[in-house]
Amino acid sequence: MAKKPHATPMLDQLESGPWPSFVTGLKRLAQDKDYVVDLLGHLEHSYETKKGYWKGGTVGVFGYGGGVIPRFTEIKDENGAPKFSDAAEFHTIRIMPPPGMHYDTDTLRKFCDIWEKHGSGLIALHGQSGDIMFQGCTTENVQKAWDEINEMGFDMGGAGPAVRTAMSCVGAARCEQSCYDEAMAHQKVINQFLDDIHRPALPYKFKFKFSGCGNDCMNSIQRADMAVIGTWRDNMKTDAALAKQWFAKHGMNELINDVVSMCPTRAIQIKDSKDVRSDAHISSVAVNDSQSLEIDNKDCVRCMHCINVMTGALAPGNDKGATILVGGHSHLKIGATMGTVIVPFVDLKKEEDYEQLVELAQNIIDFFAENALEHERTGEMIERIGLVNFLEGIGVDIDANMVNNPRMNPYVRTDGWDEEVAKINAKKAAA
Amino acid sequence: MAQPQMRRPVEHFLDNKKFLHPTLAANYGNWKYHDRPRPGVLHHVSNSGDQVWSVRAGTQRQMDVFTIRKLCDIADQFAEGRVRFTIRSNIEYIVSDEAKVAPLIAELEKNGFPVGGTGNSVSMVAHTQGWLHCDIPGTDASGVVKSMMDALYDEFKNEEMPNRVRLSTSCCEINCGGQADIAIVIQHTKPPKINHDLVANVCERPAVVARCPVAAIRPALVNGKPSLEVDEKKCICCGACYPPCPPMQINDPEFSKLAIWVGGKNSNARSKPTFHKMVASGLPNNAPRWPEVNEVVKRILMAYKTDARPWERMADWIDRIGWPRFFEKTGLPFTKYMIDDWRGSRYNLNASAHIRF
Numbered sequence: 001m002a003k004k005p006h007a008t009p010m011l012d013q014l015e016s017g018p019w020p021s022f023v024t025g026l027k028r029l030a031q032d033k034d035y036v037v038d039l040l041g042h043l044e045h046s047y048e049t050k051k052g053y054w055k056g057g058t059v060g061v062f063g064y065g066g067g068v069i070p071r072f073t074e075i076k077d078e079n080g081a082p083k084f085s086d087a088a089e090f091h092t093i094r095i096m097p098p099p100g101m102h103y104d105t106d107t108l109r110k111f112c113d114i115w116e117k118h119g120s121g122l123i124a125l126h127g128q129s130g131d132i133m134f135q136g137c138t139t140e141n142v143q144k145a146w147d148e149i150n151e152m153g154f155d156m157g158g159a160g161p162a163v164r165t166a167m168s169c170v171g172a173a174r175c176e177q178s179c180y181d182e183a184m185a186h187q188k189v190i191n192q193f194l195d196d197i198h199r200p201a202l203p204y205k206f207k208f209k210f211s212g213c214g215n216d217c218m219n220s221i222q223r224a225d226m227a228v229i230g231t232w233r234d235n236m237k238t239d240a241a242l243a244k245q246w247f248a249k250h251g252m253n254e255l256i257n258d259v260v261s262m263c264p265t266r267a268i269q270i271k272d273s274k275d276v277r278s279d280a281h282i283s284s285v286a287v288n289d290s291q292s293l294e295i296d297n298k299d300c301v302r303c304m305h306c307i308n309v310m311t312g313a314l315a316p317g318n319d320k321g322a323t324i325l326v327g328g329h330s331h332l333k334i335g336a337t338m339g340t341v342i343v344p345f346v347d348l349k350k351e352e353d354y355e356q357l358v359e360l361a362q363n364i365i366d367f368f369a370e371n372a373l374e375h376e377r378t379g380e381m382i383e384r385i386g387l388v389n390f391l392e393g394i395g396v397d398i399d400a401n402m403v404n405n406p407r408m409n410p411y412v413r414t415d416g417w418d419e420e421v422a423k424i425n426a427k428k429a430a431a
Numbered sequence: 432m433a434q435p436q437m438r439r440p441v442e443h444f445l446d447n448k449k450f451l452h453p454t455l456a457a458n459y460g461n462w463k464y465h466d467r468p469r470p471g472v473l474h475h476v477s478n479s480g481d482q483v484w485s486v487r488a489g490t491q492r493q494m495d496v497f498t499i500r501k502l503c504d505i506a507d508q509f510a511e512g513r514v515r516f517t518i519r520s521n522i523e524y525i526v527s528d529e530a531k532v533a534p535l536i537a538e539l540e541k542n543g544f545p546v547g548g549t550g551n552s553v554s555m556v557a558h559t560q561g562w563l564h565c566d567i568p569g570t571d572a573s574g575v576v577k578s579m580m581d582a583l584y585d586e587f588k589n590e591e592m593p594n595r596v597r598l599s600t601s602c603c604e605i606n607c608g609g610q611a612d613i614a615i616v617i618q619h620t621k622p623p624k625i626n627h628d629l630v631a632n633v634c635e636r637p638a639v640v641a642r643c644p645v646a647a648i649r650p651a652l653v654n655g656k657p658s659l660e661v662d663e664k665k666c667i668c669c670g671a672c673y674p675p676c677p678p679m680q681i682n683d684p685e686f687s688k689l690a691i692w693v694g695g696k697n698s699n700a701r702s703k704p705t706f707h708k709m710v711a712s713g714l715p716n717n718a719p720r721w722p723e724v725n726e727v728v729k730r731i732l733m734a735y736k737t738d739a740r741p742w743e744r745m746a747d748w749i750d751r752i753g754w755p756r757f758f759e760k761t762g763l764p765f766t767k768y769m770i771d772d773w774r775g776s777r778y779n780l781n782a783s784a785h786i787r788f
Contacts, residue, residue: 010719014720016581017577017578017584018543018545019489019491019545019584020491020543020544020545021577022492022494022573025493025494025497025498028495029495029497043571046571047562047574047719050570050687051682052566053562054564054565054566055566056566061440062438063437064440069564090564092564097516098445098447098450101517102447102451102514102515103450103513103514103516104513105503105513105514107450108514109499112496112499121495122493123496123499124492125490125499125516126516126520128557128607128608128609135563136564143437146440147438150440151441153441153443155441155444169518170515170517172459172460173447173455173456174455174462174475174483174485175462175465176462176463176464178462183446187446190444191443191444194443198442215698215699216697217697218518219610221699222610222695222697222704222706229699239463242464257741258741258742262742264701302699304698304699304700305701308700309742311464312464312465312476313464330607331605332604332605332642332669332671333642333671335773335774335775374638375641375642
């Protein structure tokens with residue numbers, strides 16, 4: 001039995017309503033733990049005064065320079081003593097989840113046992129960083145909890161100016177739209193950068209995210225310094241049985257309104273089956289006895305819309321890999337930036353292909369470490385130095401897929417033009 | 432004196448093979464198609480002929496160990512002891528026997544976990560930490576989210592929206608909650624209040640000066656002590672100076688407001704990805720249930736639900752109807768603060784004669 005609970009009239013109002021309540025969970029923990037009794041008091045004080053009262057500090061584990069988020073209370077009495085003394089320290093340990101966030105219950109139960117013993121008993125699955133957040137631990141217990149979690153085979157996530165915990169979608173494990181082995185890419189890349197995760201020494205954070213297709217379920221273009229997004233180079237696959245099944249259920253109006261007219265590059269047409277072109281870059285599938293969808297794969301940008309609507313009837317091709325984009329981040333400091341293409345296609349079929357991905361990531365991080373200013377993300381660095389300088393720095397050739405359009409101003413010195421053209425021609429001739 | 436023996440960490444990032452449901456492991460990379468037999472359930476079919484049903488349920492994200500153990504009990508009973516989580520903190524149970532789907536749903540709902548969040552539903556809000564744990568929060572995302580999901584409970588459990596709806600909530604302008612169809616983000620409205628007694632001891636002043644996006648901060652001597660001062664005419668109240676220098680208090684119970692942003696889309700489907708845009712601000716930080724925020728979110732959602740065509744995400748819908756009609760249909764005022772004046776802002780102005788009447 002824990003000590004008497006504080007009155008929490010504001011938090012109590014978050015127990016009503018049908019959605020699961022974190023307050024109810026905290027109260028349950030508070031039945032056994034003075035720690036959580038005071039945590040509830042602390043949080044209620046925030047609700048009353050509309051302010052946060054945790055400050056950072058320095059707490060870590062032996063051998064690592066980051067991964068623990070230290071929190072010390074700032075709610076003090078007139079003598080400077082913590083008012084909620086049992087919750088004066090409320091550190092979080094970030095732990096990297098397995099790719100795709102799959103678990104067995106044995107693992108989750110062990111997490112619970114460890115955190116009930118050493119921590120608050122509160123675990124977030126998962127934080128916005130992609131980590132398992134073991135929330136609420138005293139300085140004294142951080143090492144004990146970490147030792148037990150690490151013994152289970154789990155490793156600590158990133159914090160501060162470091163490579164951060166990555167995220168990957170469910171992907172090949174359960175999704176027909178997956179274009180590469182997201183989990184393998186995720187694991188190989190992260191294992192390459194463990195030192196940069198655990199010992200923060202970069203200009204600022206660096207995030208990887210792995211999405212199996214253009215639906216980008218991991219928000220990688222907006223949030224990752226390096227986004228790996230599955231795609232394919234050959235023709236879209238089709239399945240006549242599933243196409244007819246879809247059409248029988250949805251009909252011509254939906255086919256036109258929801259599939260054909262929503263294609264962003266007008267790559268899809270409805271044709272009489274006898275008129276469908278037989279060129280090598282055409283995919284087609286009959287939807288009834290006389291009409292077919294015709295897709296010109298040269299015009300298709302692999303946006304995934306038609307595949308989302310007619311799942312299985314239309315599908316990614318066989319020549320699969322990924323598009324790499326660099327530079328996504330949120331507002332601070334120059335305003336939000338999207339990642340932009342630096343490699344239109346990297347092959348990801350054989351295991352060796354994944355080593356090339358790791359090598360590219362290493363080049364990018366090396367360049368970032370050398371050239372970014374303090375507290376500058378990759379997107380901001382590229383904005384400052386220009387994409388061409390970045391590409392030359394990492395040894396990647398330019399490609400017209402990297403731009404929406406060529407430049408719209410004449411403010412550039414072009415006296416190297418002839419040499420550039422000669423280089424491009426020489427490369428073409430050699431290929 | 433002997434040093435205490437410290438355990439060296441084992442540095443290794445593990446793979447996920449042993450955590451996969453056996454049918455997922457057996458069909459890895461070999462899936463053919465999927466459909467949704469009912470809200471909250473995905474049905475995947477493999478080229479091998481194997482099938483799985485994934486049942487998705489909402490959680491409160493930060494869970495007590497009792498909740499997690501209950502979720503594990505359910506997995507042991509129905510789903511061969513395996514679960515996975517989505518990026519929006521929904522839990523997924525995978526079963527290879529269709530007969531288990533209905534009893535699994537019943538068991539989840541009996542224990543208070545709503546089944547839904549698939550397809551054209553409003554899924555759980557991706558959100559940040561807030562007053563519970565963050566060192567710079569302007570609000571408590573968990574509380575905002577709980578109130579909002581209570582109000583959107585039926586929209587989570589049903590697939591009645593034109594396309595999927597993804598929400599996020601962030602406790603400061605850094606926007607850790609991320610881009611979303613509708614995002615709720617703190618918007619400070621007053622410059623930081625500086626505690627000059629503490630700056631010299633707590634803050635690395637050149638680093639703080641460098642953080643400011645508008646160069647509004649400069650070193651100054653205040654009451655004989657080295658401190659910082661803010662040019663309040665230049666200050667955009669973003670709060671970027673607060674994390675490296677906590678004596679520059681940006682959070683204010685009255686003047687830290689909530690803003691609503693719409694039309695963020697991470698997917699490449701149809702249009703290229705888009706960032707969300709500010710459509711409302713000045714909403715009070717009204718703990719514990721933020722009714723004013725809920726009201727605006729619901730209003731936007733209902734306008735979208737009524738008016739958007741199938742497969743149009745929030746951004747696609749607004750792209751078709753135009754911003755004037757968005758403000759008309761939602762009844763939200765279009766104010767001068769929504770006209771961008773940050774770098775690149777001219778690209779956000781209408782350089783055409785394209786006007787909808």
